[in-house]
Amino acid sequence: MELLKTYKDNAYLSQQLATINLAAPIKFSLPDIEFSSFDLEKVMTVFSELEFKSLLVKVKELRDKINKDQGKITKTEETPAGERILSPGEAKFARNTQKFSYQLINDDKKFASFLKKLKLEKIFTLDTETSGLDPIASELLGLSFSWKEGEAYFVLANKKRLEELRPILENDKIKKCGHNLKFDWRVLKNQGVDLNGLFFDTMIASYLLNPSNRQHNLDSLVFTELGFEKISKVNLADTQPEQLTIDFKGLDPEKLSLYSCEDADFTNRLVKIFTKRIKAENLTELFEKIEMPLIPVLGEMENNGVKMETEPLQKLDKEVGDKLTKLEKAIYKSAQTKFNINSTKQLKEVLFEKLAIPTTNLKKTKTGFSTAEDELAKMQDLHPIIPMLQSYRELNKLQTTYLNALPKMINPKTGRIHTSFNQTIAATGRLSSTEPNLQNIPTRAEEGQKIRNAFVAERGYKLVSFDYSQIELRLAAHMSGDQKMIKAFKDEEDIHTATAAEINGVKLEEVTKKMRSEAKAVNFGLLYGQGPHGLSQGAGISYWQANEFIKKYFAAYPSIKKMMDNSIKEARAKLYAVTLFGRKRPLPEINSSIPMIRKSAERMAINTPVQGTAADLIKMAMVKIAEIIKGHDDDIRLLLQVHDELIFEIKTDKIETYTPQIKEIMQEGLKLRVPIIVDENIGNNWGELK
DNA sequence: AGACTCACG
């Protein structure tokens, strides 16, 4: 293992080190060495690159925490210098002392003997190697297998071998483990092989065990759990750091085999560790019944993709471009200077210095007064430049984030957009979507709405959406057991109108538009643990009015208040928030002595059970729906999930067949004290679904 | 890399 000579050897680490910039030293203790964070450069020679990187991450985490804390601690309190003892697991920087038996299977004889052994196994770990990271475009180079510690096999892929492996891969009685199995599932699916029996994904296990971590990559799990430093991909392929993707194609099979076998072997070891921990944390049901079965569902959605028409976007792009050019000119004229409107730094100078727009009541950021939309709205009448800036911002966002970006994401092979649905990112249990994010396509602004029109159904099909109506509020009503709110939902009242009637003490038919919109703001805000200030912003009313509103709200719905207090109490005792399905979110800061940090954790304790249960619920529905539409992908395909809605592409004459079944699954999957209502919409494009 | 802004539920 290569130890670092000095940080100057490594541009990345050198930059990292420069950004640390600590005000006070942090002390570190390892079994055989003690050092302060000021001495990082001196001690770096005893670490390998990966060790040192992980150390830097820890130092930065601590620095951020200390900086955050310092701002809030009063003068009388001494700021404690950070001190931290690395846990044995972290300190256990095991060196390469282990023995491995890894085999490259690259001829018929070796393959026959390997296959014989594999056939004896009822559970194993596998990993696929491809020429790239996009499962659609990539070529399958090989598969590695492991079922015993220190032993693994790498099969160099060809058609014949894949055919012989097919019965095993497709047999759902034979359990498959892996790390990020969705990728392997998609790769094999595109080779015409159905990977069945997905049993244990270490990435998902790691996520369920610690959903606040955003990184669950294999290398760092192996390092922190087993103290082993895997061969780095970069070293393997001799790739330049600036190269984004690593092409394994043409790589020496021996090297690829070693790398892949290591992946399978160590994933297999992690399976053992995480299985115990999942069980100990009572996460088995959630893991086995929801998260694991969801993998092929998401894989299918990603493979399906969604069709996009580029012509309407190009037309819109031109319109928006013209408007932007005109706005730009008008803004320069109004400011009597040319500047970069996208630079908040320059914009601030223009607004607050050159044009001297008064800054009272404006929010501040770290670098001065904010120019965010909320703040611009406050200045709206003070200068004609403001409305132009607001339009500019809206249109510019539209153009850069959507109009320019989306057409580039159309896959040339399929003519469709294939997003990634990430299952291990959001701390509450929600999915997230990347490359591109199809969960934040505009809907509110009128111009933006047009972008949805470009997402279309294939000829002969329609897009059909199913969305849970007020799902989070219904869950809050159920979980709190609040009689008034339950009754409102049972009577199928408009919940915001009902709330407005309750807090204003008027009859339902006497509720004004204003009363309803205020009530709506409170209903939403309460799910976030909002205080009077936030509500006054959200509802456009004064602080004191907002304060009164909240008081009345809790008087009308006393059990909601009780539930919120209870959520905090429970989190304080257990140090985590929990959903109806047993998903846990650790909240270690719930007992912090620093009010701001503690309050923030308290809001998470209020919000997570509601948001997280809604996420569990729709995931469960997706799994069940996938079962009924399995094998009918010519008739119906699930394309998108947007937190409380599912969007399908259904053959026109099959819509009537599937709609009631899907609705039934979504509405009846979980029995609550209130009905769950699902609304459906049909259209030729996404814009028509409302 | 971090800050800011803004799109969605």
Next chain:
DNA sequence: ACGTACGTGAGTCTC
């Protein structure tokens, strides 16, 4: 006295 709503991803500028 203080700040002040939950959860995301992406584009752009600045250092």
